[in-house]
Amino acid sequence: xxxxxxxxxxxxxxxxxxxxxxxxxxxxxxxxxxxxxxxxxxxxxxxxxxxxxxxxxxxxxxxxxxxxxxxxxxxxxxxxxxxxxxxxxxxxxxxxxxxxxxxxxxxxxxxxxxxxxxxxxxxxxxxxxxxxxxxxxxxxxxxxxxxxxxxxxxxxxxxxxxxxxxxxxxxxxxxxxxxxxxxxxxxxxxxxxxxxxxxxxxxxxxxxxxxxx
Numbered sequence: 700x701x702x703x704x705x706x707x708x709x710x711x712x713x714x715x716x717x718x719x720x721x722x723x724x725x726x727x728x729x730x731x732x733x734x735x736x737x738x739x740x741x742x743x744x745x746x747x748x749x750x751x752x753x754x755x756x757x758x759x760x761x762x763x764x765x766x767x768x769x770x771x772x773x774x775x776x777x778x779x780x781x782x783x784x785x786x787x788x789x790x791x792x793x794x795x796x797x798x799x800x801x802x803x804x805x806x807x808x809x810x811x812x813x814x815x816x817x818x819x820x821x822x823x824x825x826x827x828x829x830x831x832x833x834x835x836x837x838x839x840x841x842x843x844x845x846x847x848x849x850x851x852x853x854x855x856x857x858x859x860x861x862x863x864x865x866x867x868x869x870x871x872x873x874x875x876x877x878x879x880x881x882x883x884x885x886x887x888x889x890x891x892x893x894x895x896x897x898x899x900x901x902x903x904x905x906x907x908x909x910x911x912x
Contacts, residue, residue: 700742700751702731704759706853708766709751712741713824715778716768716840724858725850730759743824748832765833766849769821769895770840772888773878776804777871779818784869800871808877808884822887836899839892849899 701710701722710725712718718741726732733739733751742751747765755763770778780795780803788794792814795803806816827833838846847858873881882889895901 700731700733700740700747701725701729702733702751702755702759702763703728703854704730707760707763708853709747709755709763710850711744711747711765711767711834713767713769713821714741714819715775715782716770717843718768721850721858725854725856728854728856731755741824744826744832744834745828748828748830752832764835764853766836766838766899767825767834768838768840768846769825769892771892772821772885773804773873773881774840775821776807776818776881777869780871781869783815801874801877804873804877804881808880820885820888822885822891825891837891837895837901838899839895842895845897845899 700712702708703710710721712722722732722734722740726734733742738746744765777800780800783793783795789796795815798806798815803816806813807818809816825834825837836849838849850856851858891901
């Protein structure tokens with residue numbers, strides 16, 4: 700997470716969307732850099748709202764723009780799958796070295812996800828809060844030029860983000876019936892990504908209703 704006080708801007712770090720590269724490029728221009736631990740670096744909207752927003756609004760002003768990037772859901776899962784195949788995870792419960800992409804996505808769609816398939820949900824990460832806290836500008840990962848252009852205009856800097864934490868290339872095959880299951884179970888993720896328009900405009904989903912007691 701990066702906070703830009705003069706520009707009244709907060710950049711959230713959605714995992715597997717190139718956030719580490721942008722953090723490296725923009726950290727010198729930020730008033731605050733939350734780079735560790737991962738639970739804080741990759742704070743979702745609900746955690747930002749609870750822990751960071753009150754402090755940020757007290758010192759830099761109310762209602763900062765909150766910016767984030769979202770990746771096409773199948774491609775996002777592919778990035779997680781490749782990342783967890785790395786040698787450093789060999790023999791670990793999170794490793795995907797011994798499973799196919801089909802098996803990985805199928806496990807992700809289960810209610811009792813095994814450790815290697817527990818990667819969260821982008822829609823849940825970006826879910827607006829009941830007090831109105833939400834992402835105000837959401838860019839598609841596939842629109843790097845649009846996202847970079849927005850940041851350059853807003854921050855008044857030229858950005859050439861380095862390549863960081865790139866997963867090794869790997870051909871990923873997903874069977875039609877597994878993809879259909881994924882699209883049904885995570886319809887909110889696909890709908891949110893499909894709703895992203897130019898300049899970070901997107902359809903704001905309604906907050907989740909309170910649980911029924």
